[in-house]
Amino acid sequence: MRRSLGRYELTRELGRGGMGVVWEAYDPGHGRHVAVKLIAPRGYGSELTERRFLREARLTSRLSHPGIPAVYDHGSHEGELYLVMELVPGRGLDATLDDEGTLPVDRAAGIARSVADVLAYAHGQGVVHRDLKPSNLMITPSGEVKVLDFGVAAALEPRPGETRFTAANATPGTVIYMAPEQAVGRTVPASDLYSLGCVLYELLAGRPPFTEGSQFMLYHQHANEPVPPLAGHRHGIPAGLRKLVEGLLEKNPEDRPGSAVEVRALLSAWVPDTAATTLTHPRLAEIAALRLSGRPARALEEYAELMAAPGLGHVDFLAARVGAALCTGALGRTREALDELKSVLAEQRSLLGPEDPAVLDTRYEIAVLLVRLGERHAAAELLRRLAEDEARDMPVGDPRRGRSHGLLKRLDRMA
Template sequence: MRRSLGRYELTRELGRGGMGVVWEAHDPGHERQVAVKLLAPRGYGSELTTLERRFLREARLTSRLSHPGIPAVYDHGSIEGELYLVMELVPGRGLDAILDDEGMLPVDRAAGIARSVADVLAYAHGQGIVHRDLKPSNLMITPSGELKVLDFGVAAALEPHPGETRFTAANATPGTVVYMAPEQAVGKTVPASDLYSLGCVLYELLAGRPPFTDGSPFMLYHQHANEPVPPLAGHRHGIPPGLRKLVEGLLEKNPEERPASATEVRALLSAWVPDRVVTGLAHPKLAEIAALRRSGHPARALEEYEELMDASGIGRVDVLAARVGVALCVGALGRTREALDRLKSVLAEQRSLLGPGDPAVLDTRYEIGVLLVRTGERHAAMELLRRLEGDEDRDLPVGDPRRGRSQALLKRLDRMS
């Protein structure tokens, strides 16, 4: 039934869960549609005033977050004891619904989603904010394929008291415990807790189910804290060994044994994401060799690139990607001038075949800029990077982690000057 909340006209319910209900609403003050989340503080009794203060504090913090992967927070407050957040209305489907319909996802798509989440976490953690409740229902895929991470700050506002297990708190739900880090369940949340939850999500994207699925919140906590993670190979064959190892690292029981940061996770996931330079093309071997090169084995990777280019049936676009890989290996081996000449040769063919705005062309131009810096041709590098900065802003989608890289390198060069 239609109703109002202050100036907001609630038009239709979008969904509900253990933490409350989300409505689509009209904001007549700004003539826009918004999402209004009403929190359900039932069970807090006399603690409601404390909860309200904590909620308003967290809402103020998270409203400062500005990232393409985080919906904007427009307003927050309390009306007659009802806590609410007013946010950007994000069209799309929850990742939980996509998993229900499609089951396990292709490796490149799963890695791409996880990398987008890691990019958001890297930004949020840099602002001192931990999500605390990362799960598929809090991940929205827009019609254009972009990912939005929902509900920053909500779990922090409803955090149990120190020493109280999360699954006995009034706001706990089994669906949350399915993705919860062992230390978080007993009130010790750290940025690495988000990485554990991301590991659970990535596991589900690859296996079609989370690592632990027992229906009892207590048993789920026990499994997260004590049971070995069921091997991904038991659910699906053909997952790249490096990706399996990354999932295992994210799901380490001890947060100190997980990857050092979301930034590191984002970089590692790039080996399996289709970015058209090495991983978005038809031949699956390209992703494996790229991962080998990035892991510090350029000589071995160089041999494998050359073997791939000699293989029968490899397409022209794949050959160009392999030639880019060869040049990067040569550069990593100290033959900078040779690497630069190789990349310039590839660039002309990439522009002709793919077009000047293709991400692979932009990536090759950036690598040429990096090599020009290494050869001491700083003026030429800065001219290239200035042109590339504008082209990346125009041709790369919002949220692409490559946007801003040329600007960052230019700033470093300016400081060096």
């Protein structure tokens, strides 16, 4: 069994599909566990494919969104292309569908809205996913949705004008969710919206709109056959949601909703706002006290147990991730703790807003870790902005209000 890829120590296989094999690996250079996706270019066209892949990897590594796993590294090693990414806990949406079948309307709409939010960001950066499907959507233990494999399909698909019908690894699993225009090599942002429509249809109906026949027949159905009505699979789906799915599955890209931003807004009508009613879990204060008492290793274990427990709210899950990262830092793994806090911060900002006290707390802890790593200039820049935000957003009398200013003064004295 393969055990290494350059400096990465491959520990266990996480899964495989038409495009490659994904491994969990350890990166000793950064002291963190990562996901490594290996893609053999032999079936795709060798040198040309490698150039496309590396170009797309460079582009997608610049994407920064809570719903997109970070890309840390990419390259070619002994004839195989590889991507090194953030290791995301959870399970694929395809596995969830296998276990649960159709999903409640609010949950299906919530998942689709999360994907639309990611697409809105990516399309704004000029990036189209091209291969949206349940196996490329990960549901984390806290219920977040992560969209995987940005850029991979773009690197491996034929250029405009080249047929896809005989592509070496064009699998039925991909064709089932593919927009009609992609069959002839044309891909636009609205192609992702069509694929999202197929996914949402499956969440509500228990199956995608078209599933039977050869790859060629599936292409033909997407391009020409009317979409089977959702009402034929399930009663009680709101009329507005049915209309949205029908709009996403229009044959002509110009007839679909105008953007992922529009789709995200429309889906909000069927997604309850739970953030305001989320309560703080009592175990958070207990474990924090354990950490502050000088027992970070034990506290880290208890944070892991809490995050694995069912029913933990999204806000509390993020708070537990912050606490676990602080434990990691206290145990000497400072860079790993810093990377985790930066990841959590992006999600907290998206969920709670930039002025929330939890967001300000995480920013402060990031500055502390930067100081510990000797990156004083970066820490000072962060603290100057944070001191202004704390003075504006924290109430008078809050003991945290002057902490950034105080740490900044200590840094100045050290310099």
